[in-house]
Amino acid sequence: MKKVSQRTWGGRFSAGPAEAVKKFTESVSFDWRLYKHDIAGSIAHAQGLAKVGLLTKVELAKITRGLKLIEREIEAGKFHWDADLEDVHMNIETALIKKIGAAGKKLHTARSRNDQVATDIRLWTRDATVLCVARLLDLQRALVKLAEKNATVVLPGYTHLQRAQPVLFAHHLLAYVEMFARDAWRFEVFGIEMQECPLGSGAIAGSTLPLRREFVAKQLGFAGVTQNSMAAVSDRDFLLEFLFSAAATGVHLSRLAEDLILWSSAEFGFVTIGDAFTTGSSLMPQKKNPDICELTRGKTGRLYGNLVSVLTMLKGLPLTYNRDMQEDKEPLFDSADTLLNTLEVVAAMLGDIKVNRTRCEAAASDPLLLATDLVDYLVLKGTPFREAHHLVGALVAEAEKTGQQLPKLAGRKFGRAAAKVFDVHRALAMRKIIGAPSPKNVAAQIALWKRLLK
Ligand code: ARG
Numbered sequence: 001m002k003k004v005s006q007r008t009w010g011g012r013f014s015a016g017p018a019e020a021v022k023k024f025t026e027s028v029s030f031d032w033r034l035y036k037h038d039i040a041g042s043i044a045h046a047q048g049l050a051k052v053g054l055l056t057k058v059e060l061a062k063i064t065r066g067l068k069l070i071e072r073e074i075e076a077g078k079f080h081w082d083a084d085l086e087d088v089h090m091n092i093e094t095a096l097i098k099k100i101g102a103a104g105k106k107l108h109t110a111r112s113r114n115d116q117v118a119t120d121i122r123l124w125t126r127d128a129t130v131l132c133v134a135r136l137l138d139l140q141r142a143l144v145k146l147a148e149k150n151a152t153v154v155l156p157g158y159t160h161l162q163r164a165q166p167v168l169f170a171h172h173l174l175a176y177v178e179m180f181a182r183d184a185w186r187f188e189v190f191g192i193e194m195q196e197c198p199l200g201s202g203a204i205a206g207s208t209l210p211l212r213r214e215f216v217a218k219q220l221g222f223a224g225v226t227q228n229s230m231a232a233v234s235d236r237d238f239l240l241e242f243l244f245s246a247a248a249t250g251v252h253l254s255r256l257a258e259d260l261i262l263w264s265s266a267e268f269g270f271v272t273i274g275d276a277f278t279t280g281s282s283l284m285p286q287k288k289n290p291d292i293c294e295l296t297r298g299k300t301g302r303l304y305g306n307l308v309s310v311l312t313m314l315k316g317l318p319l320t321y322n323r324d325m326q327e328d329k330e331p332l333f334d335s336a337d338t339l340l341n342t343l344e345v346v347a348a349m350l351g352d353i354k355v356n357r358t359r360c361e362a363a364a365s366d367p368l369l370l371a372t373d374l375v376d377y378l379v380l381k382g383t384p385f386r387e388a389h390h391l392v393g394a395l396v397a398e399a400e401k402t403g404q405q406l407p408k409l410a411g412r413k414f415g416r417a418a419a420k421v422f423d424v425h426r427a428l429a430m431r432k433i434i435g436a437p438s439p440k441n442v443a444a445q446i447a448l449w450k451r452l453l454k
Contacts, residue, residue: 008090008108026083027326033333034088035074037123039067041116042092042107044219045199049109051212059103066100067092087326088120089113110211112203114233114321121332122194123220125242128336129187129194135343136184136249137453140177142350144449147173151443154424155270155360156369161262165372166364166424169270169355171437172259174445179252186245191238197222201229204320234320236310236328243307246335250300253342257293260353264290269359274352277345292349299338306331364424367406371396373421373430374410381414 007016017025043064050060070092073079085091090113097104147170157167197217200206206229213225226232263270273290281287313327371392378388395413399406411419421427432438 007085008093022084025086025323027087027329028081028083028085028091030333031088031117031326031329032074032081032091034117034120034124034329035092036071037120037127038088038092038116039071040123040220041119041199042067044216045111046107047219048199048212048216049106051215052210054109054209055103055106059106062100062103063096063107066096066104069099070095087113087117089116110202110207110209111199112201112233114203115198115201115229117325118198118201118233118235119220121236121329122198122222122238125191125238125332126194126221128332128340129191129242131340132246132249132336132343133184133187135340135347136180136187139343139347139350140180140184140449141453142347143173143177143180144446144453146350146353146355147177147442148446148450150355150357151446152439153355153357153360154364154428156364156366163363163366163369166369166428167437168428168439168442169360170442170446174442174449176252176256177449180249183245183249183252186248187242190241190245193226193235194238195223196226196232197224198226198232201226201232204233205229230320234317234325236314236325239328239332240307240310240314243303243310243331243335246339247300247303247307249339249343250303253346254297254300256346257290257296260293261290261297264293268363269356270363271356272354273349274354277349277352292345296342296346299342302338303335306335361424367422368396368399370422370424370427371406373427374406374414374418377418377421378414 007013010016046055046060046063046067049055050057055063070079079091079095081091082094085094093104093108096107150169153169154166155169155172156163157165157172197213197220199216199220200211200213217223217225260271260273262268264273273288273292275288277292278288279291281289309331310328313324317324374395375385375388375392378391379385383391391413392410395409396406398404399409407419407422410422429438429440432441434441
C-alpha cells in the first residue's frame with residue numbers, strides 16, 4: 001500500500017501496477033533526456049503561477065532553487081531515476097517534493113503531463129533543430145572546401161551509372177551543397193507550431209485557474225501560445241516534420257555516400273578516402289573498406305523508419321492525448337542522434353579525401369562523352385537537331401564497328417573544325433549558360449557558397 005500512495009496519481013488506486021506493467025509503461029529510461037527542458041518548463045510555469053498569486057514569492061523561490069538543484073544533480077550523474085515513477089516529469093516532481101516539501105506539491109497546479117510533455121518535446125526539438133542546421137552548414141563547408149581544392153578536375157558525369165558527359169568534380173560536389181542547403185532550410189521553416197507554447201492547455205480543456213499563458217510562453221522563448229487546447233496536447237506535426245527533414249537529409253547523405261563508395265573502388269579509382277575514415281577486413285589484408293560511407297547509407301533506413309513509425313503511431317488516434325504518443329520520443333531521439341553523428345563524421349571524412357585527377361580525367365577523356373557536343377556543332381551549322389542526332393549516332397556506330405576514333409571520323413565526315421569539339425576543356429568552357437559546369441561558372445558558384453556559408 002505504501003508504494004501506491006507514493007505515486008503522484010495513486011489516490012484513487014487500491015493496488016499498484018504489476019511489475020510487468022511498470023516495465024511496459026515506464027518511459028524514464030529514455031525520456032530522462034528531456035530533463036533540461038522539463039525543468040525550464042516547470043520554472044516558467046511556477047513563475048506564471050506566482051504572477052497570479054497561486055504561489056507565494058517564497059514558494060516560487062523554493063521551487064526554482066529546488067529544480068535547479070535537481071538539474072545539477074542530474075548533470076553530475078547523481079540523480080536517481082526511478083522507473084517506478086514512470087517518466088521524467090514525475091521523477092523530477094517527486095524529487096522536488098522530497099526536497100522542498102509542501103511548496104513542491106503546488107508546482108503541478110493547472111498543469112497536466114499532457115501539456116507538459118507537449119511543451120518539453122517542442123523545446124527539445126527546437127534545440128535539436130538548431131544543432132542539425134549548424135551541422136548541415138559544417139558539412140556544406142567541407143564540401144565546398146573539397147570542391148575548391150579540386151576546382152579544375154574533370155570527371156565523367158553519369159546517368160544510369162553510364163558515362164554521360166564530362167563535368168567538373170567541383171560541380172558534382174556543389175550539387176550536394178545545394179541539397180544540404182534545402183535540408184537546412186527545411187529544418188528552419190518546418191515545425192512552425194514549435195513557436196507556440198502549449199502550457200495552459202492542461203490535460204485537454206485548459207484550466208479554470210487564471211493562468212498567464214503569454215507570460216509563461218515568453219519565459220520559454222516561444223513566440224506565442226497555442227489557440228486550441230485539444231490541438232495543443234494532441235499535435236505532433238512538428239515532430240513529424242523534424243523526422244521528415246532528417247529522412248530527407250538521409251536521402252542526400254546516402255547518395256553522397258554511394259558516390260564515394262563507387263568513386264573509391266578500384267574500378268573507378270577517382271578518390272582515396274583517408275585511412276582514418278576507412279576500415280580493414282578481418283581476413284583479407286589488402287582490404288580498405290569505405291565503412292563510414294556504408295554506415296551512412298545504412299543509417300538512412302533508420303531515419304525513414306523513425307518517420308514511418310511516428311506517422312503510423314498517430315494515424316488512428318482519437319483526440320486528444322493517448323498513451324501511444326509516448327512512442328514519439330525514441331524515434332525523435334534516434335533520428336536526432338543518428339543524423340547529428342552522421343553529419344559530423346561525413347564532414348570530417350570529406351576533409352580526408354584525395355582526388356585522383358589522372359584517373360578522373362582519363363575516364364572523362366573518352367570522346368564518346370562529347371558526342372552531344374558534335375550534335376550541337378552540327379545544329380549551329382544549320383542541321384535540324386533530330387537529323388544531327390541521327391548522323392552522330394551513325395558515326396558512333398561506325399566508330400564502334402571499325403575501331404576508329406570518333407574525332408577522326410567526325411573530322412573526315414564534317415570537316416576539321418568538327419574534330420575540335422572533342423577537346424574536353426573547350427567543351428567545358430562552352431558550357432557557360434546558367435547552371436552549366438564551365439570552369440568560370442563553377443568558380444563563381446564556389447565563391448558564392450563560400451560567402452553564404454561564412
Ligand atoms: N510519459 C508520457 C508521454 O511521454 C507523459 C504524458 C503522460 N500523460 C498521461 N496522461 N499519462 O507521453
